[in-house]
Every structure is written in structure tokens, then in C-alpha cells.
Amino acid sequence: MQQVRNYYVILGVSQDATNEEIKKSFRKLARQYHPDVNPGDKTVEEKFKDINEAYDILSDETKRADYDSQLLGKGKRRPNRISRNGTPNSDNSYRQDSDFWKFKDFTPATTKRAKVVTPSRSSRRDVEAKLIIPLEKAYQGGRERIRLEDGRSLEVEMPPGMISGQKIRLKGQGLDGGDLYLKITIATHSIFELQGTDIYCQVPLTPSEAILGGAVEIPTIDGLVKMTVPKGVRPGQRLRLANKGYPDASGNRGDQLVEIQIVIPPEPSEEELELYQKIRDKEKFNPRQYLLGN
Known part of the structure; x- marks a missing residue:
């Protein structure tokens, strides 16, 4: 009897895991086992393939349902999982195959x-x-x-x-x-998402980087490159790196689309807080002015 690989174990989640839990676990493992982080390690490369194979199935509702049916064993009961429409689904026990x-x-x-x-x-x-x-x-x-x-x-x-x-x-x-x-x-x-021949990614900036602009390192499919961020860039704004996308059948490459995300420091130092306080005392910009009717 042929056995079905245990994708839940590969991603380290339970059979009733939500889509968000599966996505979170995949991203963590993909960063840990990415070939660029472990160059030349064939074992890690195989692990990376397994992680992507498991996510490809479990992140898709239809594929996951088909896959779960492969795990069913006669007379065995599987734990409930809540589907998107709120109806509990059931899973049976399974056997893992290497x-x-x-x-x-x-x-x-x-x-x-x-x-x-x-x-x-x-x-x-x-x-x-x-x-x-x-x-x-x-x-x-x-x-x-x-x-x-x-x-x-x-x-x-x-x-x-x-x-x-x-x-x-x-x-x-x-x-x-x-x-x-x-x-x-x-x-x-x-990190990357293919959109035709364009490659999309999100890049986080600090508030000072967004306000002052300047050169920042960002990942591309060719490796790290420096990109010039304009002064006053806004969250959600997209910048374009020409010819850094994916090649088409003729070898012509698309662009890389970089969406800006502005991230607040989780634990600013005392010195940083003092500088932010000085900025607030001097700044004249009021983003809520239109709410006050002025």
C-alpha cells in the first residue's frame, strides 16, 4: 500500500491549522532552510523543496481537501478542522512516507x-x-x-x-x-512574487529612511542591490527597478516592483526617544488638520 507524505509534520503544524498558521510556519521555515542561507548543503536544499511542496498543497483549499482525502484510513477518525464557511471538516490518521x-x-x-x-x-x-x-x-x-x-x-x-x-x-x-x-x-x-515577468516584493523602511531618502540595500533575484529611495516616500508607494524582473521566452526581463512599508522601531533607545521628542516639538505638519475643519 502506498503511503502519503505528511505535509503537516513537514511544516510543523497540526491537521486543523488555519491558513494563517500554515503561512506563518512556511515563512519561518523557508527563511531557515533557504539555499542562499545554507550554500552547498544538499540536505537543507532537499528540506527546502519539501517545505515548498507542503505549502503548495496546504495553502490551497482545494488541493488541501484532496490531500486530506489521501490521509484517510478505514475505520479511523480524523480531528475536526473548521473550514472557511464554518463547517467542521474531519481528518483521518495518516502514515508518513520519505x-x-x-x-x-x-x-x-x-x-x-x-x-x-x-x-x-x-x-x-x-x-x-x-x-x-x-x-x-x-x-x-x-x-x-x-x-x-x-x-x-x-x-x-x-x-x-x-x-x-x-x-x-x-x-x-x-x-x-x-x-x-x-x-x-x-x-x-x-519574499518574491511573480507577476507575469515582473517580480513584486515589499521592503520595510524606518521613518527616518522614508523621510530623508537615500540608498538602501534590497534583495533581488540576482542578489542584493542598492536602490535610491526618494525623500518623503509614502507607505504603499511602489518603486521600480528596471530589468530586474523575470525573463520571458525571448530573454527580455521584466522589472522588480518594490512596495514600501514603513516600520516603527519596536524598542527605541532613550537617545532615540529624545530625538523624536525634539522633532515633535519643532514639526509643523498636522495630518489631522482636515478633521478639525481648518
Whole structure:
């Protein structure tokens, strides 16, 4: 009997966890196990893939429901989980599987068996498998090792600039001489969000950085770069870094969209408080003036 991977354990949440709890745990783990934080550590890289695979399933209501049905065991009762409409759902107990790849009719976030594409007299079958990869790997390309249900391990040369839904054909690696098609899914990133060929992210600034402007370091898919923040930038305002987005089929890159967030220091020092007090004593701007009818 094939076993279903325990995505709840991978993300460190319970089966009745809310979407917000799942998202919070994913972001924490994604930062901890990101390949850029642990360069050259293949174990951490595999862990990062597992975390993204688990989040891809559990963050989607439909995928999560399908996945939960895979966890059901006869005669076993699962704990209740409250759905979005307030109706309790139930989960059954499960068993965890350490294999990354599963070929069967349907296993969430892993693979599925494709239909026979050759004449019925032939036993050759093409197989489609889902491959979840980090955004950086999709952007850079390079060699990626995968494991198949029959125990084979393959190294695949990935092209740069891959997108979700793209398929890579491995000739003769399917069933009985058929082909294997890897369907690419780009994992949810903890910082960046793809919007077509543009890459969106949020960058926090201190009040003084927002008022005075200047150069600040921000992350991009190519690494850290310095961006000039104009004086008096507003929260929610978007700045654009030209040609720092994702490449299209022709190799032309989009832009990076940087949304400004202004963050108040949680524990300002006594000296900082004194300076803020001096500013308040001298400032003339009153953002509530229109409320006073003046």
C-alpha cells in the first residue's frame, strides 16, 4: 500500500491549522532552510523543496481537501478542522512516507500516471511527473537530481527562465521505453512574487529612511542591490527597478516592483526617544488638520 507524505509534520503544524498558521510556519521555515542561507548543503536544499511542496498543497483549499482525502484510513477518525464557511471538516490518521517522488493515478504535489499515447499493441507509456523547484533554480537553471518510483535517480539539465506549467521531456525515461515529462511548478517564495515577468516584493523602511531618502540595500533575484529611495516616500508607494524582473521566452526581463512599508522601531533607545521628542516639538505638519475643519 502506498503511503502519503505528511505535509503537516513537514511544516510543523497540526491537521486543523488555519491558513494563517500554515503561512506563518512556511515563512519561518523557508527563511531557515533557504539555499542562499545554507550554500552547498544538499540536505537543507532537499528540506527546502519539501517545505515548498507542503505549502503548495496546504495553502490551497482545494488541493488541501484532496490531500486530506489521501490521509484517510478505514475505520479511523480524523480531528475536526473548521473550514472557511464554518463547517467542521474531519481528518483521518495518516502514515508518513520519505520518498519525494510517487507515480500513481494521483498523489498531491508529486506525480500522476499519464495516458497511453502509443497504439494499444505497444506497452510504451509516457509519464508525467510534477517537479516543484525554488524560484532561484527556475531562474538560473542547471542540473537537478530527481528520484523515480522504480528507484532510479536522474540528473536533469534544467534550462534557465523556467515558468510554472512548462514541461521538460526526458526521452525514453517513461514506462517501457516511453518518455518522461517533468511538469514544472515554481514554489511559493518567502519574499518574491511573480507577476507575469515582473517580480513584486515589499521592503520595510524606518521613518527616518522614508523621510530623508537615500540608498538602501534590497534583495533581488540576482542578489542584493542598492536602490535610491526618494525623500518623503509614502507607505504603499511602489518603486521600480528596471530589468530586474523575470525573463520571458525571448530573454527580455521584466522589472522588480518594490512596495514600501514603513516600520516603527519596536524598542527605541532613550537617545532615540529624545530625538523624536525634539522633532515633535519643532514639526509643523498636522495630518489631522482636515478633521478639525481648518
